[in-house]
Amino acid sequence: MFKKLALIFSCLLVCGISVTVSAQQQVVANAGGEGSAAGINLQWTLGECVTKTSETIAETQLTQGFQQPSYEVETIIEDPTLSFALEVFPVPASDFLTIRAGAGGLPGLLAVVYDLNGKIIIQQDLYAGENQIDMKPFPAAQYVLNITDSNGKLLKSIKIVKK
Numbered sequence: 001m002f003k004k005l006a007l008i009f010s011c012l013l014v015c016g017i018s019v020t021v022s023a024q025q026q027v028v029a030n031a032g033g034e035g036s037a038a039g040i041n042l043q044w045t046l047g048e049c050v051t052k053t054s055e056t057i058a059e060t061q062l063t064q065g066f067q068q069p070s071y072e073v074e075t076i077i078e079d080p081t082l083s084f085a086l087e088v089f090p091v092p093a094s095d096f097l098t099i100r101a102g103a104g105g106l107p108g109l110l111a112v113v114y115d116l117n118g119k120i121i122i123q124q125d126l127y128a129g130e131n132q133i134d135m136k137p138f139p140a141a142q143y144v145l146n147i148t149d150s151n152g153k154l155l156k157s158i159k160i161v162k163k
Contacts (some may be wrong), residue, residue, distance in 0.1 A: 075157070075158050076144070076157040076159055077154060077156065077157040078155070078156045079153070079155045079156065082155055082156070084101065084103065084106075085100070085102030086099070086100070086101055086102070086147055086155060087100040087102075088145060088156075088158050088160070091158070091160060091161060092160075092163045093135050093161070093163070094162070094163045095135060096134060096136075097132065097135050098130055098131070098132050098133075099111055099126055099130070099131045099145075099147070101127070101129065101131070102128075103128065106150065107150065108125075109125070109126035109127075109147060109148070109149060109150075109155070110124070110126065110147070110149075110150075111123070111124045111125075111126050111131070111133065111145060111146070111147050112124075112145070112146045112147075112148070113133065113143050113144070113160065114143060114144045114146070115143055116141070116144070121143065122134075133145075135160075140162050141162055142159060142160070142161055142162075143159075143160040143161075143162060144157060145157070145160050
């Protein structure tokens with residue numbers, strides 16, 4: 001039996017038939033950047049999957065992984081039972097962030113903007129129609145906007161980039 005399997009496997013290799021398995025890898029990165037010093041360029045992504053644990057070169061520890069190109073994710077969470085439109089624009093924002101609650105919106109909507117440390121930087125009641133949040137006082141960074149109903153139920157969570 002073993003000889004037959006070995007013979008079949010050998011024939012497959014000789015004939016050039018190969019079997020490949022592919023799996024799609026996914027990385028969700030929330031930050032990253034690049035820098036250079038002393039003629040060395042370095043790019044990094046926070047949240048990357050590590051494929052090799054570490055390497056020490058010239059007393060510097062490096063971890064190897066893979067990076068994704070730059071991309072923007074706007075909506076993080078949205079309640080699938082939401083019966084009215086909640087639009088947030090422009091993303092990225094510079095001066096003002098506009099939140100439009102569509103017709104039939106619930107009373108008592110609340111918008112809360114958090115920095116990436118989880119600190120509340122602004123909290124504002126929302127009404128039907130267009131609402132504006134002044135983003136001018138805050139530094140250029142990424143923020144998370146949560147929109148909740150009067151019971152505190154999360155209706156929509158959006159990543160906001162402030163330029």
